[in-house]
Amino acid sequence: MDRIVTERAPTAIGPYSQAIRQGEWIFTSGQIPIDPATSALVDGDFDAKARQVFENLRAVLQAAGADFGDVVKATVYLTDLGDFQALNAVYAEYFADNKPARSTVGVAQLPLGSPVEIDLVAHRG
DSSP states (O other), X not given: OEEEOOTTSOOOSSSSOSEEEETTEEEXXXXXXXXXXXXXXXXXXXXXHHHHHHHHHXXXXXXXXXXXXXXXXXXXXXXXXXXXXXXXXXXXXXXXXXXXXXXXXXXXXXGGGOSEEEEEEEEOO
């Protein structure tokens, strides 16, 4: 098992790794809209926050030698399911050609008051 670490995504704020590679499989930890340069949540509307989450995930995937085309499963956590359509619009930008399996879960709250968190499973064969 290999631990994946990159400075281009937020550092883990607890006892976990940004991602783990086990053989051909890559499992990312959940990402929230933290700007890795400031370690703070990004300002702006839901779209800006969702885009930051995907940019953080892109950095972690790249550090593992993968990209969004390798993703087979996404899990999305939203504190307001009213953001579902906005999430779908941003999500479609990052998964234009690849349509991985996905679950979307409504939750009461997320770390640092984030409205969205996403984790991914990728396969790099």
